[in-house]
Amino acid sequence: MFAKQTYIQRRNELRRRMPKGGIVVLPGNSEAPRNYFDNAYSFRQDSTFLYFFGLQNANLVGVIDLDDEKDYLFGDDYTVDDIIWMGPQPSVAELGQSVGVEHTAHFDAARQTIKKALREGRKVHYLVPYRAEGVLLMSRLTGIRTDEHYNHYSTDLAINVAAMREEKSAEEIEELERAYQIGYAMHTTAMRMTKEGVPERVIAGAMEGVTHQLGDGVSFHSIVSQHGETLHNHNHDGICTNGRLLLVDAGGETVNNYCSDHTRTYPVSGKFSPLQREIYNIVLHSHDEVIRIAKPGQYTDLHKASFKALAEGLIGMGLMKGNADDAVEAGAVQLFMPHGLGHGMGMDVHDCEAMGERGMADYRAMVARADEIDTCIMRSRWRLRPGTVMSDEPGIYFIPALIEQWKSEGKCTDFINYDRLPEFYTFGGIRIEDDLLITENGNTVIGKENPIPVTVEEIEAFMANN
Ligand code: GLY
Numbered sequence: 001m002f003a004k005q006t007y008i009q010r011r012n013e014l015r016r017r018m019p020k021g022g023i024v025v026l027p028g029n030s031e032a033p034r035n036y037f038d039n040a041y042s043f044r045q046d047s048t049f050l051y052f053f054g055l056q057n058a059n060l061v062g063v064i065d066l067d068d069e070k071d072y073l074f075g076d077d078y079t080v081d082d083i084i085w086m087g088p089q090p091s092v093a094e095l096g097q098s099v100g101v102e103h104t105a106h107f108d109a110a111r112q113t114i115k116k117a118l119r120e121g122r123k124v125h126y127l128v129p130y131r132a133e134g135v136l137l138m139s140r141l142t143g144i145r146t147d148e149h150y151n152h153y154s155t156d157l158a159i160n161v162a163a164m165r166e167e168k169s170a171e172e173i174e175e176l177e178r179a180y181q182i183g184y185a186m187h188t189t190a191m192r193m194t195k196e197g198v199p200e201r202v203i204a205g206a207m208e209g210v211t212h213q214l215g216d217g218v219s220f221h222s223i224v225s226q227h228g229e230t231l232h233n234h235n236h237d238g239i240c241t242n243g244r245l246l247l248v249d250a251g252g253e254t255v256n257n258y259c260s261d262h263t264r265t266y267p268v269s270g271k272f273s274p275l276q277r278e279i280y281n282i283v284l285h286s287h288d289e290v291i292r293i294a295k296p297g298q299y300t301d302l303h304k305a306s307f308k309a310l311a312e313g314l315i316g317m318g319l320m321k322g323n324a325d326d327a328v329e330a331g332a333v334q335l336f337m338p339h340g341l342g343h344g345m346g347m348d349v350h351d352c353e354a355m356g357e358r359g360m361a362d363y364r365a366m367v368a369r370a371d372e373i374d375t376c377i378m379r380s381r382w383r384l385r386p387g388t389v390m391s392d393e394p395g396i397y398f399i400p401a402l403i404e405q406w407k408s409e410g411k412c413t414d415f416i417n418y419d420r421l422p423e424f425y426t427f428g429g430i431r432i433e434d435d436l437l438i439t440e441n442g443n444t445v446i447g448k449e450n451p452i453p454v455t456v457e458e459i460e461a462f463m464a465n466n
Pocket residue numbers: 220249250261262343
């Protein structure tokens with residue numbers, strides 16, 4: 001937790017940005033049962049609640065009144081029956097005090113406060129809940145049906161929260177550097193363990209163990225696979241085999257829930273084949289090109305530059321043809337990289353995605369306000385500013401099903417040499433990912449003082465010596 005003043009300032013800043021005439025309701029998360037009620041998933045607080053109220057406890061609701069200076073925290077004190085199992089717990093009043101909230105009351109009072117605001121014709125601003133428990137809670141708090149939240153959530157709140165969360169403060173950047181150190185330990189652990197005959201599962205387990213030793217677990221399910229062409233491959237059943245590439249995309253969270261997200265791809269044998277090296281260096285060039293040019297401005301410019309670098313390399317290899325700029329404009333490079341260059345980073349590994357893009361059923365409302373929504377919740381309009389943190393994660397993948405589909409549809413035949421591609425059907429995929437902080441004039445790579453080996457030479461040297 002940061003100092004109490006940080007949370008007071010954030011709530012005041014939100015109040016300053018939001019229109020008058022309402023309240024903001026920010027529920028924290030509850031425990032989510034795994035296979036029976038008392039056996040829950042590892043608790044993860046809601047990131048926006050954490051950002052404004054800083055508390056890691058379950059079953060709390062924060063309310064910010066936009067028309068006076070009052071903030072509220074609602075929750076029920078634990079009883080002795082709970083304390084027998086959980087140990088001594090602070091009261092809700094004590095929790096409130098620790099983050100500068102004077103007004104605290106029992107959980108049900110949240111519903112009464114919201115009901116009163118609605119009765120008085122005040123706007124109740126809330127974000128679209130993303131968990132079943134959150135959907136039910138929001139319906140209980142507001143009286144709005146569970147299938148109606150997309151028609152009632154607040155775009156004003158989504159935009160303002162995303163804008164605030166996106167601009168990282170110095171103390172948040174320190175947290176992201178700490179998250180990087182967890183990522184460094186994870187990735188070097190994996191690189192050290194990767195050898196012929198080692199199960200992917202053993203590597204994934206060791207890496208995830210590191211996140212629990214150094215922080216609050218993984219920031220997303222680890223991808224540890226020799227089938228790197230499957231973008232989010234969570235299967236760890238493979239056995240490391242010489243000649244194959246292992247793609248490891250993984251990150252950890254600090255105890256304050258700031259995330260890292262890095263990808264490295266390396267040969268099981270410790271030595272890249274000439275072909276692996278050639279394709280790896282195209283991806284690395286694309287990754288480095290983004291680092292070379294990233295500065296305040298439009299995200300789409302970086303996205304296109306990364307695709308152009310890939311196109312140039314693939315044209316050089318004879319897998320693509322024509323002019324690189326035209327290939328990018330035609331969307332041809334997406335055959336080899338069917339994902340975006342990057343995403344926001346922070347307390348969510350895809351920062352603020354809970355309140356936008358794919359999470360947003362009523363996308364039209366967002367599009368109508370597109371010029372205002374230039375945060376990472378709408379990547380097509382994303383404007384990078386000093387303090388933005390983003391991932392830089394180009395890749396080249398050979399996905400037989402996608403290639404066959406494009407070929408049968410005659411897609412982008414001016415740019416793709418389909419005849420060359422079947423020989424790559426067993427190649428797999430390569431992705432390289434680091435996290436960048438946008439600064440006034442350029443960017444800084446998070447963790448640049450102690451980088452995870454990334455060049456062919458660094459990786460081969462590390463694997464030979466460890
Ligand atoms: N590293 C996983 C992702 O970016 O989706």
